[in-house]
Amino acid sequence: EIPHTNLMQSLAEIPGVYTSNTGPGISKPVIRGLQGNRILTLFNGYKLEGQQWGGDHGLGITELGVQTIGVVKGPAALLYGADALGGVLLIQDNFKLTDRPLSGAISSQLETNTMGTTTNAHVNYSFKNWAVQLGGRFTSHADYKVSKDVYVQNSRFQEYNAKAGVGYFGSKFSSKLQVLLTNNQIGLPGHTHDANPNPNSFLTDKQARNKLLPVQYNQQLFTIWNSTWKLTKKDELVLTTGFTRQNLLEHDHKHTIPSLGMVTQNVPLQLMYNHAQKRALLTIGLQGMWNQIKNNELAEETLIPDAQQKDLGLVAKMQWDRSRWKTEFGLRGDLRNMSSLQFSKTYVGGNIGWNNTINFVKKRTLKIGLNSGFRIPHLSELLANGAHHGTFRYEIGKLDLKPEKALQLDLSYDRLGNHFSFIINPYVGVMKDFIYVDPTGEFIDIMPVYQYDQVDWALQYGGDFGIHLHPHFAHFLHLESTFSYLNYSTTTESFSLIPAPRWSTTFKVEPHWKGWITVENFNLQFVYALPQKNVVVAETPSVDYGILNFGMNTSLGKTEQWNIQLAVRNITNTQYIDHLSRLKPLGLNNQGRNFIIKLIYTL
Numbered sequence: 001e002i003p004h005t006n007l008m009q010s011l012a013e014i015p016g017v018y019t020s021n022t023g024p025g026i027s028k029p030v031i032r033g034l035q036g037n038r039i040l041t042l043f044n045g046y047k048l049e050g051q052q053w054g055g056d057h058g059l060g061i062t063e064l065g066v067q068t069i070g071v072v073k074g075p076a077a078l079l080y081g082a083d084a085l086g087g088v089l090l091i092q093d094n095f096k097l098t099d100r101p102l103s104g105a106i107s108s109q110l111e112t113n114t115m116g117t118t119t120n121a122h123v124n125y126s127f128k129n130w131a132v133q134l135g136g137r138f139t140s141h142a143d144y145k146v147s148k149d150v151y152v153q154n155s156r157f158q159e160y161n162a163k164a165g166v167g168y169f170g171s172k173f174s175s176k177l178q179v180l181l182t183n184n185q186i187g188l189p190g191h192t193h194d195a196n197p198n199p200n201s202f203l204t205d206k207q208a209r210n211k212l213l214p215v216q217y218n219q220q221l222f223t224i225w226n227s228t229w230k231l232t233k234k235d236e237l238v239l240t241t242g243f244t245r246q247n248l249l250e251h252d253h254k255h256t257i258p259s260l261g262m263v264t265q266n267v268p269l270q271l272m273y274n275h276a277q278k279r280a281l282l283t284i285g286l287q288g289m290w291n292q293i294k295n296n297e298l299a300e301e302t303l304i305p306d307a308q309q310k311d312l313g314l315v316a317k318m319q320w321d322r323s324r325w326k327t328e329f330g331l332r333g334d335l336r337n338m339s340s341l342q343f344s345k346t347y348v349g350g351n352i353g354w355n356n357t358i359n360f361v362k363k364r365t366l367k368i369g370l371n372s373g374f375r376i377p378h379l380s381e382l383l384a385n386g387a388h389h390g391t392f393r394y395e396i397g398k399l400d401l402k403p404e405k406a407l408q409l410d411l412s413y414d415r416l417g418n419h420f421s422f423i424i425n426p427y428v429g430v431m432k433d434f435i436y437v438d439p440t441g442e443f444i445d446i447m448p449v450y451q452y453d454q455v456d457w458a459l460q461y462g463g464d465f466g467i468h469l470h471p472h473f474a475h476f477l478h479l480e481s482t483f484s485y486l487n488y489s490t491t492t493e494s495f496s497l498i499p500a501p502r503w504s505t506t507f508k509v510e511p512h513w514k515g516w517i518t519v520e521n522f523n524l525q526f527v528y529a530l531p532q533k534n535v536v537v538a539e540t541p542s543v544d545y546g547i548l549n550f551g552m553n554t555s556l557g558k559t560e561q562w563n564i565q566l567a568v569r570n571i572t573n574t575q576y577i578d579h580l581s582r583l584k585p586l587g588l589n590n591q592g593r594n595f596i597i598k599l600i601y602t603l
Helices: 007-011 379-383
Strands: 017-021 027-031 039-043 066-073 087-093 102-111 116-127 130-141 145-147 150-152 157-169 173-187 215-230 235-251 260-276 280-295 307-321 325-340 344-361 364-375 385-388 393-396 404-415 420-444 447-469 477-490 502-509 517-529 545-556 562-569 594-602
Touching (some): 007 027, 027 039, 307 379, 325 379
Parallel strands (some): 393 447
Antiparallel strands (some): 017 027, 066 087, 102 116, 102 594, 116 130, 145 150, 173 215, 215 235, 235 260, 260 280, 280 307, 307 325, 344 364, 364 404, 385 393, 404 420, 420 447, 447 477, 477 502, 502 517, 517 545, 562 594
8 A cells, every 4th residue: 555665574574574675775575574585486486486595685576567466475385386484475357357358557657765766557458368568667766865965875767667468368278378578777875895884974965876887787587487277177287487587797896897797497297187076175296496507707795606406395285175274285295406516415304284274263363384394505505705896795604514404383363343343463482403604703805704604403483463454434434453573592592684574554545525526545654663672793783763655646537547556665764774774784764755656547
C-alpha cells in the first residue's frame, strides 16, 4: 500500500522478513536472521543462482511484471534443494493466457530523497492458445539524503531491465520461454582504504548521479523454459530449465581495468511428476544444476579461483487431505561435486519434511511443521582467498568445512474472523556445523582479514505474531499490528547480524469516496525497531528507533485504469541506522524523509 524503492524492501513488510542494505541500490532478503546463499530464490520455478553469496550483490530481479511473491520461512530443502536452509522466495510473474487480447501496465515513480525515477512498462498479448510478453524498466537514483543538505556519497545507481516471452497454453501441453536482461551500474558507498575511516569522509553536501569510482557493473541474462504435460487426468509432468549468465565487474581506482571481475554461468534442471488421487497427491522429482565461476583475466585481483559445481537431487513427497486434517511427508537426497585446479570434493546429504494442517472449527487452523535442512558449503566459503572491495575485507576460505544441518519445529495457530483475526507463529530450530566468517584482527594491504569457520551448533528460536481488527460498526477501518522476534545462540559466542525485534502497526481507512477521483484508502504506518545488544566482538549494538510512514491510493475516472499513489516515508526525518545495514560500521544513517508519487496506467 505504501511504495518502496525496490522489491526487496517491499518484502520486509512481512513478519520475520528483513533486508540487508548497502544504501538503496543493493537490498538482499533476510529470513529469520539468515541471508546470502542460505536463502533460495525461484522465479517461475526457476532457481536463480548468481552471486547472492556476496554481501554487496543484489538478486537481479525487479518488480517488472511480478504478480505474486510467496515466502517460505525456515528450512525448505525437501522441495527446493540443499541451499534452502533459511527460507525460499517464490516469485511469479503475470505471464499467462488471458481472456483479454491485451493486458499490462505502465507506471512511473518519483522519489524526492534520491531524486530518483523508476519507469515500468509490461504488456501481454493473447491470441488463441498463444501469448506474447514484452516489458522494460529503467531506474536512476542520485545519492541518498540522510538530513538537510547531507548526502551519502556514491550511493547513486542506475538499472536497466528488459524481458520478453512467448508461450503456448493448451489443454494437454503448455510451454513458455522467457528471457530477462539486467544491466546495473551501482556506486559503492563507504568504500575506503583507510584502516580507521572517518564517517564524515563519506558524506557530501552536493547530490550527484554521475559515475564515480568505486563502481560495480552487474550484467545478468536469464533464459527460462517451463513446460507442463498433462499425461492423464491424474498425471502431470513439469520441466523447468534454462541458462543464467552473470558478469560482475568492480572498478576500484581505474575506469579501464577492473579490480575484480567474475562471470557466473548456471544451468538448472527440474523434472517433477505429480500423480493425483481423490484425497492424495504423490510428487516425485529430479533436480540438478551445473554452475561455473570464471575470473576476468584483466582483473587486478581474484577473490575465489575458477571453479565448477554440479548438483543432483531426488525428492519424493506424499500429501493426504482429509476433511479437517492435511498432512504431507517427504524424503530427499542430494549430491554435489565442487572442483577447481587445487580442489575437488563430493558432498552427500539428505532431508526430511513433515507438515500438518488441522482445522479445528471454521476459520481456526493449527499448523505443525518439522523440517530439516542440509546446506553444502559454498565455493566462496571453501576457496576464498582475496580482497572483496565491495565489502572492504580480505576473505580466506576453509577447505575442510562440513555441510550445515538444521532441524526446525514450526507452530502456527491462526484465527480468521470477519472483524478480528490473529496469528501466533513460534518456532525453534538447531543448526549443526554452522558456518560463519570471523575477523582475525590481521590486515592485508590495509584490509581487515576475515576467516571462514564453523561452530558445532547454533540454536535458533523466535516467533511472529499479528492481529487484524476490522470492526463491524466501522467497516471502513482496519488496524493491523505485527511483532517479530528472533534470537540465536552458539557454543562459542553470539551470532552476528541478528535482526532487532520489530513491531509494525498500520492504521488503514477505506473511505471509498467515489467520483472522478476515487480515494481507495489512507495508510498510516509506524515501524518500531527495538534495541539490539546481542552482538559479536567486531559488531556494535544498535539503539531503538521509530519510523512513521503515510500512503494514499486513488483511482481516476469511471474505468479506474489510472491510479495514483502518494506516500511519505520517514515523515519525521528520523536519523537512524538499521542493524542490518552494511554501512552501519561506518556510522552512516539510513534514508531521511522521502516523498514518493507513483502513477499507474492499467491496460
